[in-house]
Every structure is written in structure tokens, then in C-alpha cells.
Amino acid sequence: MKMFKCGSCKTPYKIDETKIQSTQLTVNCSKCGSKNVLRFGPLLIAQSKDSLQQVSLKMGANTIGRKTDNSKCDLMLNDEYVSKQHATVYIENLDNKLYISFVDNGSLNGTFTKTKSKLKKDLKYPFLQDEYFIVGLTKLTLKLN
Numbered sequence: 001m002k003m004f005k006c007g008s009c010k011t012p013y014k015i016d017e018t019k020i021q022s023t024q025l026t027v028n029c030s031k032c033g034s035k036n037v038l039r040f041g042p043l044l045i046a047q048s049k050d051s052l053q054q055v056s057l058k059m060g061a062n063t064i065g066r067k068t069d070n071s072k073c074d075l076m077l078n079d080e081y082v083s084k085q086h087a088t089v090y091i092e093n094l095d096n097k098l099y100i101s102f103v104d105n106g107s108l109n110g111t112f113t114k115t116k117s118k119l120k121k122d123l124k125y126p127f128l129q130d131e132y133f134i135v136g137l138t139k140l141t142l143k144l145n
């Protein structure tokens with residue numbers, strides 16, 4: 001169970017996280033009627049020698065690429081070994097559970113697992129809690145919260 005408090009009247013609520021099927025949940029407080037938006041977004045942590053970034057993942061595709069002037073990726077990395085469209089993290093709802101996977105989009109330098117094996121292009125690899133993938137000089141770790 002997860003606890004949260006209504007943002008307006010502070011009434012505490014319990015949420016059964018095994019029933020959460022999305023990265024976002026709206027709860028209407030039964031006491032004061034205000035709408036609380038809760039985020040359960042798994043976090044993607046990008047760690048390199050001199051930077052640490054954290055993004056909250058959304059349902060569907062979350063794109064990862066090198067930071068450029070016109071980059072539109074969800075996670076932009078300041079890493080010269082990362083391609084402009086390097087990889088994608090997918091969050092899907094399968095059988096009422098969140099399924100998270102990592103896909104290399106045919107990047108120039110590839111994506112590697114923590115055991116240093118190279119991902120095959122366009123294939124979905126399961127992305128589990130505290131696992132990581134390596135793109136360029138950056139380590140991408142999944143945190144569920």
C-alpha cells in the first residue's frame with residue numbers, strides 16, 4: 001500500500017499500488033472534493049561522469065537521444081557517443097501490469113546491457129527495477145517508485 005494526502009485538506013488515503021495500471025492517477029478527495037493527480041511514473045536516471053539527470057517516464061514511448069539545438073527527445077543527453085535518436089523506453093500496460101522495455105533504435109555506437117552485451121536493433125529488452133543499460137558514456141537506470 002502507498003499512502004498519500006489530499007493536497008487541500010490533508011485527508012490521508014491508501015492506494016493499492018498493485019492495482020495501478022498507468023503512470024498517472026486522478027483521485028477525487030471524498031472529503032473536500034478536490035482533485036489530486038498522483039504520479040507513479042517510473043524514473044529513468046541518466047548518470048555520466050559529470051552529470052546526473054532524472055526524468056519521469058510516461059506511458060508509451062520515451063525517446064532518448066543526444067542533446068542538439070533541435071532535439072525533441074524526452075531525455076536529451078550531453079554525450080557525443082549518443083546518436084540523435086538513440087533508444088526508446090516503452091511503458092505498456094499488458095495484462096493490467098506495467099511492462100517496461102528498452103529498445104535500441106539503430107544507434108551508431110550501440111546500447112549495452114550491464115553484462116556488456118550489445119542490444120540487437122529494434123528489439124525490446126525487458127527493463128527491470130535497478131537494472132541499467134549503457135548508451136555512449138551514460139548509464140541509464142530504472143527506478144520504480
Ligand SMILES: [Zn+2]
Pocket residue numbers: 006007008009010011029030031032033034
Ligand atoms: Zn481533500
